[in-house]
Structures are given as C-alpha cells and as structure tokens.
Amino acid sequence: MSKEIKFNEETLALIHKIMARYPEGKHKSALLPILHIAQAEFDGWLSPATMDYVASILKIQSIEVYEVASFYSMYNLKPVGKCLLEVCRTSSCWVRGAEDVVKHLEKRLGIKEGETTADGMFTIKTVECLGSCGSAPMLQCGASYHENLTLEKVDTLIEGYRTEGKRKSYTDLDYKNTL
Amino acid sequence: MGKKLLLEHINVPGIETLEVYRQKGGYASVEKALKTMTPNDVVEEVKKSGLRGRGGAGFPTGMKWSFLFKPEGVERYLVCNADESEPGTFKDRFLMEHIPHSLIEGMITSSFALGAKTSYIYIRGEYFYVARILEKAIDEAYAAGLLGKNILGTDFSHDCYVQVGGGAYICGEETALLESLEGKRGNPRIKPPFPAIAGLYGCPTVVNNVETIATVCPIINMGGEEYAKIGIGRSTGTKLISASGHINKPGVYEIELGLPVEEFIYSEEYCGGIINGNKLKAVVAGGSSVPVLPAHLILKTEKGEPRLMSYESLSEGGFVSGSLIGSGGFIVYDETTSIVKNLYTFARFYHHESCGQCSPCREGTGWMEKILHRIVEGHGKPSDIDLLWDIQRKIEGNTICPLGDAAAWPVAAAIRHFRAEFEEYINHPEKIKDVKHYYSVNAISA
Ligand SMILES: Cc1cc2nc3c(=O)[nH]c(=O)nc-3n(C[C@H](O)[C@H](O)[C@H](O)COP(=O)(O)O)c2cc1C
Ligand code: SF4
Ligand code: FES
Numbered sequence: 001m002s003k004e005i006k007f008n009e010e011t012l013a014l015i016h017k018i019m020a021r022y023p024e025g026k027h028k029s030a031l032l033p034i035l036h037i038a039q040a041e042f043d044g045w046l047s048p049a050t051m052d053y054v055a056s057i058l059k060i061q062s063i064e065v066y067e068v069a070s071f072y073s074m075y076n077l078k079p080v081g082k083c084l085l086e087v088c089r090t091s092s093c094w095v096r097g098a099e100d101v102v103k104h105l106e107k108r109l110g111i112k113e114g115e116t117t118a119d120g121m122f123t124i125k126t127v128e129c130l131g132s133c134g135s136a137p138m139l140q141c142g143a144s145y146h147e148n149l150t151l152e153k154v155d156t157l158i159e160g161y162r163t164e165g166k167r168k169s170y171t172d173l174d175y176k177n178t179l
Numbered sequence: 180m181g182k183k184l185l186l187e188h189i190n191v192p193g194i195e196t197l198e199v200y201r202q203k204g205g206y207a208s209v210e211k212a213l214k215t216m217t218p219n220d221v222v223e224e225v226k227k228s229g230l231r232g233r234g235g236a237g238f239p240t241g242m243k244w245s246f247l248f249k250p251e252g253v254e255r256y257l258v259c260n261a262d263e264s265e266p267g268t269f270k271d272r273f274l275m276e277h278i279p280h281s282l283i284e285g286m287i288t289s290s291f292a293l294g295a296k297t298s299y300i301y302i303r304g305e306y307f308y309v310a311r312i313l314e315k316a317i318d319e320a321y322a323a324g325l326l327g328k329n330i331l332g333t334d335f336s337h338d339c340y341v342q343v344g345g346g347a348y349i350c351g352e353e354t355a356l357l358e359s360l361e362g363k364r365g366n367p368r369i370k371p372p373f374p375a376i377a378g379l380y381g382c383p384t385v386v387n388n389v390e391t392i393a394t395v396c397p398i399i400n401m402g403g404e405e406y407a408k409i410g411i412g413r414s415t416g417t418k419l420i421s422a423s424g425h426i427n428k429p430g431v432y433e434i435e436l437g438l439p440v441e442e443f444i445y446s447e448e449y450c451g452g453i454i455n456g457n458k459l460k461a462v463v464a465g466g467s468s469v470p471v472l473p474a475h476l477i478l479k480t481e482k483g484e485p486r487l488m489s490y491e492s493l494s495e496g497g498f499v500s501g502s503l504i505g506s507g508g509f510i511v512y513d514e515t516t517s518i519v520k521n522l523y524t525f526a527r528f529y530h531h532e533s534c535g536q537c538s539p540c541r542e543g544t545g546w547m548e549k550i551l552h553r554i555v556e557g558h559g560k561p562s563d564i565d566l567l568w569d570i571q572r573k574i575e576g577n578t579i580c581p582l583g584d585a586a587a588w589p590v591a592a593a594i595r596h597f598r599a600e601f602e603e604y605i606n607h608p609e610k611i612k613d614v615k616h617y618y619s620v621n622a623i624s625a
Contacts, residue, residue, distance in 0.1 A: 021340045023254070023297075026380055031362035032345045036304065058362075071364040071534075072345025074304045090266045091467060091524045092423040092510055097620030104620075128348065128528050129266035129467075130305050133510070134421060134429035137620055143307045151620060170307045 005042060005053045015057065028060055031068055035075055040169035044084070045076035073127065074170065081116040081123035082167040086140045089126040092133030097149075101137050102126060104151050108158060121162060142168025181448075182409055184397040184417050185390070186433040189277055195312065197319035200280040206325060208288045208399035213333045216399075221292035225395060227403025229415035234260055234351075234388030235466065235506045236581075237490050240395075246375040247293055248383040256384040257295040258360065259286060259392055261302035262344060262351035265466035266528060267508025270419035271389035273431040275302075275309050278393075279316035285392035286339050287325060288399055293385055297338050300389075301356050304344045313341050348532035352580050353386040355534065366534050367580035390419050411437030414489035418507055425513035425618075427451035440464075440486045441478050444511060454618075457513040461596075464493055465505020467525050468585030470592030471518070472502050498592065515618070517611075518597040519604050522589060523551040529586035540583040543574040547590055554601065557608030564601050568594055 007015065015034055022029040034054055035046060042050045051065040058065075069075045076084070085105060089098050102113055105124050109117050116123040132138040135147030139154075146157055161168070193199035200206070212221050226241030247255060259282065263271040275282055282300070290298050302310050317339055320326045328336045342360055344350050350359045354368035357379050378384025394416065398406045407415045414436035423429045426444065428451035434443065443449045444459065453459055462477040463469060480486050481500040486493065493504045512521065530544035547570055550563050571587035578584070594601060604611055 021338075023380060026361070028362035029342070029360060032304070032359065033343055035345065036307075036343060064362075068345070068362065068364055072304070072347050074346035089524065090528055091463070091521055092267055094524045095424055095512065095516055095521065095618065097618050100620040128531055129264060129268075131263050131269040131272045131303070133267050133269055133423035133508070134431065136423060136429075140305060145308075149620060170304060172307075 005047075005049050007037075007041065007057075011037060011041065019058075028058060028064070031058060031060075031065065032072070034058070035065070035069060036169075036171050039075060040171040043079065044082070044167055044169060045079050079116075080125075081121050082165070083121060083141050083161045084123045084125060084168070086125045086127045086130070088128070088130045088132065088136070088138055088140075090129040090133075092129070093136040093138060096136040098137040100151070101139065101149055101154060104154055105158075108155070121165070122158070143170050143172040144168070181433070181435045181438065182417055183433050184409075185274060185278070185281060185393055185419060186431075194278055195276075195280075195316070197280060197316070197323060200278070204400075205280055206284050208396040209284055209291075209325060210331065212288045212291050212399055213331055213335050218292045218294055221288065221395075221399060224403035225292070225398055228398040228406040229403075229410075229413060230391065230394055230398060230406070231414075231490065232388055233390035233394070233418065233507070235265065235468070237504070240387065240391055243375070243387075244289075244293060244385060246373070247385055248376045249294065250383075254297070254380075254382045255293055255295045256379045256382055257286065257290045257293055257298040257392075258353075258356065258379060258384055258386045259298065259300040259389055260351060260353065260356060260386050261300050261306070261389045262348075262356060263306070263389070263506075264303055264348040264351050264532075265468060265506045265508055266525070267423055267463060267466045267510040268421050268506045269423075270421045270431045270507060272306055272309055273421075274389060274393060274419065275306075276312055279312050280320070281393040281396060282313070282389055283316050283320050283326075283339065285395045287320075287330065287337060289385075289387070289392055289395050290337050290339075291335050292395075295385075296336060297340070299360060299379075300339065300341045301350070301360055302341060302343055303350070304346050307343060310341050310343050317341065347534075348528075349534045349580075349582060352582060355580070356386060357384065364534070366536050367582075369579055409435060411487065411489050412491060414491060414504075418488070418504070420488070420507045420509050422450050422509045422511070424511035425454045425457065425516070426511045427454055434488055436487075436489045437492075438488045440488055443488055443509075450511065453511065453513050455513075457515065459511065460514045460516055461512045461518060463502075463508070463510040463512075463589075465503045466508030467510075467528065468588060469503040469505040470498055470501075470588050471522075471596065472500075472592070473596045476500050476596070477502075498588070499595075502592070517555075518593055518600050519551070520555050522593045523548070523555050525589045526551045526586070529582070533582060533586070534580075537578040537583065539574045539577045540586065543570050543583070544586045546570050547586070554604050555611075557604070557611060559601075559605035559608070561602075561605055563605065564594060564598065 019027040231237040350365040355365040530548040575587040
C-alpha cells in the first residue's frame with residue numbers, strides 16, 4: 001500500500017491555482033482545501049507523512065498542519081474504510097429515526113459505530129447536523145447526501161457501494177475542475 | 180401566497196444557469212448599482228430597507244456596512260458566511276444549490292457598495308457538492324464579464340472565490356471563520372477589534388450570511404423603501420425558514436415576516452400540519468441555540484396574542500416565555516417526543532463543537548452532556564436538575580464567543596418549560612427504559 005506521497009503535476013498545478021487566490025504571503029489560507037485533496041489522494045486519511053508533505057508544499061511548519069488537521073472533523077487522522085458512512089444523529093434526524101439507521105448499519109455490517117469492516121470497505125461514524133434536517137434521517141458518504149432514508153434504502157446503498165468497490169471522498173465530484 | 184423575493188423563480192427549469200437566471204431578471208442589481216449608483220447610495224438603500232442579518236444575530240446590515248473602516252490604500256474584504264451548521268438550518272444550502280447566481284449577484288453588488296476588490300464565500304466542507312455548483316456559477320459570471328476586470332465596462336473590478344471548510348460548527352462564528360479562512364484552527368478571536376476594523380488578514384472586513392447577501396439584490400432592484408413595506412414593523416422583508424421535525428411537509432419556505440406561527444405550522448402552503456394528525460408538543464423556532472417553547476407559548480404569547488414569525492414577536496416575553504427567530508431553523512416536535520432526550524442530542528452537539536478556548540464552555544458543555552446522558556440512561560439523581568441549571572448559568576455570559584450562551588439557553592429553556600419531564604426520568608427510570616421516544620425510520624418515510 002505504501003504509495004509514494006507526492007502529488008502529480010496536474011494536482012500540483014491545481015494547488016498553485018488555489019494558492020494564487022490569496023494575497024501575497026497569505027498562501028497558508030490554502031491549507032484546508034489542500035488537506036481535502038491530500039486526503040482524497042492518499043488513501044482517505046492524513047498520515048503524518050502526508051501532513052509533512054503538505055507542510056513542505058506550503059512552506060510552513062508541520063505542527064501548523066497537525067494542529068489544523070486535528071481541529072476539523074472532516075480530516076481523518078486514522079485510516080478509514082473506502083466508504084465512510086456518516087450518519088447524522090442531531091435532533092431533527094434523531095426524532096425521525098437516526099438511531100435505527102445506525103443500529104441497522106451495525107447489524108448489517110457486523111461492526112460498531114466507529115469501526116471498520118475487515119475488508120476495509122465500510123466505516124460507520126455518527127456526526128452532527130449536516131444541513132439536511134428537512135430530509136431526515138440522512139447519511140453522507142463522500143460528497144453524496146443520502147436523504148429521507150428507509151432501512152431498505154440503506155440496504156440498497158450498501159449493496160451499490162460494495163459492488164462498485166471504490167473509495168468515496170468529499171472531493172469525489174471531479175474536484176480538479178471545482179476547487 | 181405570500182410574497183417571494185428570493186425563491187420567486189425556484190421552479191423555473193434551468194434557473195441554476197446564468198442564461199435562465201438572466202432571462203428572469205438576474206444581475207439587474209449589478210447593472211443598476213454599478214452604472215447608476217455610487218457605493219454610498221447602495222449602502223443607503225440597504226439601510227433604508229431595514230434588512231437585518233439572516234445569520235442568526237439579526238444585526239442591521241446597512242449599519243454594519245457603514246461601520247466598515249476605510250483607510251486609504253488598505254484592502255477591504257467581503258466574506259460570505261456559508262458555514263451553515265446550526266442544527267435545524269438548511270436554507271442557505273437550498274438557496275445556493277438551486278439559485279447559486281442569486282448569491283454571486285449579491286456578492287458583486289455588496290462588494291461594490293463596500294469597495295471590496297476580493298470576496299470569499301466560506302462554505303462548510305460537507306457541502307462540497309454545493310461548492311462545486313457555486314464554482315460553476317462563478318465561472319459563468321466571469322465569462323459574461325460580471326466578475327473580473329472592469330465589470331460591465333465600468334471601473335469596478337472584482338474577484339470572488341469559494342473556500343471550503345473542514346467541518347466545525349464554530350467556524351460559523353464570524354471571527355472563527357476568518358481564522359479558518361487564514362488556514363488556522365477555528366478559534367474565535369477576542370473582540371474588539373471587530374472585523375469591520377481588523378478582519379481578514381487584519382484588514383477591514385464585512386462578514387454576512389448567504390441569505391443576507393442574496394437579499395441585497397431585490398433591495399437594490401425595488402429600492403430600500405419599497406422593501407421596508409414588506410414584513411411587519413422592524414422585521415422587514417421576507418425570510419427563509421428551514422422547517423423540519425414532525426411535520427408533514429419539511430423543507431425551505433420563504434415567508435413574509437409577520438406570518439402567524441400557527442398558519443406556518445398548519446397551513447398546506449407551509450408545513451402542512453403535524454404528522455399522523457398528532458398533537459404539537461414544542462418548537463425550536465430558530466435553530467438549536469434558541470430556547471425551546473411549549474405548544475401554547477409558540478402559538479400564542481403570554482399575553483394571549485397570536486405569535487408571529489418576526490424578530491419581535493418570537494422574542495416577546497424574553498426568555499421567560501419567548502424565544503428568538505435566530506437562523507430560522509424551525510424544528511417541530513409532536514407529543515411523542517422526549518424533550519430530555521432531544522436536549523441530550525443538543526448538549527452532545529455543543530460539547531462536540533466547543534473550540535475549547537474558554538473553560539466555562541469547554542468544561543460546562545462536557546458536564547451538561549454527561550449529566551443529561553446519565554438522566555436519559557435512567558441513572559439521574561434528583562439534584563441533577565438544579566446542577567444543570569447551575570452549570571448553564573455559569574457558562575452564559577462568561578465566554579469569548581456566543582457558543583457558550585448557545586449551549587446554555589436550550590438547557591435553561593427545557594428545564595424552565597418541561598421540568599416535570601426531567602423529574603419523571605429521574606424518579607421513574609423503569610418507565611422510560613423501553614420507550615423509544617422517537618419515530619422508527621420507516622414509520623414516517625414509508
Ligand atoms: C457558534 C456560532 C455559529 C454561527 N454560525 C453561523 C452560520 O453558520 N452562518 C451564519 O451566517 N452565521 C453564523 N453565526 C453568526 C455569525 O457570527 C455572524 O453574526 C453572521 O455571519 C453575520 O452575518 P449577518 O449579519 O448577515 O447575519 C454564528 C455565530 C455563532 C456564535
Ligand atoms: S465560548 Fe466555547 S466555542 Fe466560543 S471561544 Fe469559548 S470555548 Fe470556544
Ligand atoms: S439534524 Fe441531521 S442533518 Fe440537521
């Protein structure tokens with residue numbers, strides 16, 4: 001698995017484009033977007049080596065990257081499954097059955113919330129309000145919002161992801177033309 | 180049908196594209212402002228409109244703009260707050276997803292008013308797909324000469340960028356947002372100085388909510404005075420409300436301020452009543468941070484007058500019998516809901532989202548979550564209710580940013596209005612053991 005931690009030319013060009021959005025000397029502003037890209041490209045999480053690499057690109061101290069990566073909930077500091085299933089558990093989702101969604105996933109995948117399946121395919125995570133309260137209950141996987149869930153919908157979703165077998169990330173959606 | 184200013188064209192196919200948006204009169208405010216008005220004229224119109232910030236605090240937008248410090252030779256910035264993480268709130272997402280150009284148009288017109296050469300839209304990272312929609316809209320605007328150098332052949336040049344966050348509610352607080360935009364942890368700054376004096380990169384900055392900025396377009400088009408005729412009293416204009424919970428028709432609704440709450444909940448035009456014909460128990464009217472109100476107090480004020488969807492009416496009675504309009508996150512709970520368990524989801528949220536800089540907030544939110552957890556698990560003690568009350572009081576007003584207050588208020592209100600329910604949990608844990616107090620996932624969606 002130990003892929004070389006290095007962005008290709010195309011990604012580097014994108015990163016330089018992002019850095020150019022900020023005034024002279026303020027390129028550290030690009031840190032959050034770059035961490036999203038790094039996470040998408042290097043196995044879905046930010047290893048210390050990945051973070052050191054990002055620091056070298058921005059010419060900042062590694063500690064500046066660690067302290068940021070550890071503050072925000074979207075950055076994974078440990079490996080996760082290819083599909084990180086993030087189930088919202090806050091009020092509007094809770095009153096419409098979010099707990100059932102979590103229990104169903106746990107039963108179906110044979111793991112507990114916070115764990116990853118042995119084949120490295122799925123991780124279950126509970127998260128706070130994702131701005132989808134009017135279509136509760138919901139879960140997010142990569143960039144996709146799955147809303148108005150029923151247990152049948154959850155089953156179909158899991159099957160679909162398993163067949164596809166691909167890693168999902170927030171930046172799935174053709175981010176090279178986006179960020 | 181109530182007045183629609185932001186969502187008038189929501190059902191027009193292709194309204195997310197520049198072409199259709201312009202066919203429907205889009206970018207008229209940019210034409211009007213840049214070609215026929217001075218920046219100060221634009222500020223004056225916004226002042227006259229009485230528009231109040233739609234992000235939660237309700238501060239008059241025109242006044243905020245006129246506070247912006249304008250020293251010679253120093254950049255000024257407009258930053259759009261699209262962090263939208265207040266539980267119960269999803270209206271900004273809806274607007275950006277379906278009519279992205281309304282925000283871009285507002286960014287250009289507002290930046291002209293403020294003299295900002297550069298603006299940033301800071302959007303929560305989870306809305307990545309929405310960021311992509313905005314990027315597309317921005318690209319279209321550049322191609323049409325609405326962004327970039329010499330917009331529409333005028334002297335005004337402007338660049339607008341989208342910045343994605345990393346997942347943290349606190350980055351909705353404006354100074355935490357600025358820290359985050361600078362590539363740092365989202366720790367709120369001590370104020371003063373306010374962003375109007377020293378904001379992004381230490382430069383004068385205005386931070387406004389998505390809906391606030393989009394609303395600048397109709398204000399400029401119709402004129403501030405006309406806009407101020409819509410709504411009621413000092414609650415001028417229309418407001419986007421995110422409706423969720425136990426209602427038949429959850430979703431985003433544009434209402435004219437002053438609409439009776441009862442009509443909003445029960446009419447077919449809006450929420451369509453409570454699911455399964457159940458009884459209304461309580462409402463959180465403005466996002467998780469505002470006090471919950473029991474049915475009788477959300478429908479009528481303590482004086483017995485109908486409660487209206489407006490800044491003044493929702494706050495009538497103070498925190499004793501009133502609440503706040505906040506971000507417009509309207510969460511409805513029916514008679515089956517456990518207020519205590521629901522409060523626990525909020526307490527867990529605030530503990531999770533506290534940035535940890537101030538001890539009353541960091542420790543207090545943790546304690547409140549812990550105590551509520553033991554109560555819902557059936558291990559509560561009779562003294563826990565007073566303990567919770569005491570903790571929330573010690574947080575409120577003693578922190579750097581308002582997240583501490585936002586964590587305290589829901590706890591205080593739940594105890595104030597539903598104390599008997601806490602007592603029931605504590606005195607009869609055996610009764611609550613097998614009760615779910617929420618709907619099964621298939622019970623509603625089916
Ligand atoms: C903890 C916290 C979270 C906030 N979250 C948001 C948010 O997600 N969106 C928003 O527009 N304002 C949010 N605010 C309010 C902002 O600090 C700020 O008042 C607002 O963006 C100003 O814009 P407005 O005047 O247009 O409302 C939050 C405030 C606090 C204290
Ligand atoms: S009140 Fe809470 S969130 Fe706000 S600065 Fe203090 S610790 Fe951070
Ligand atoms: S409460 Fe679940 S998305 Fe808002």
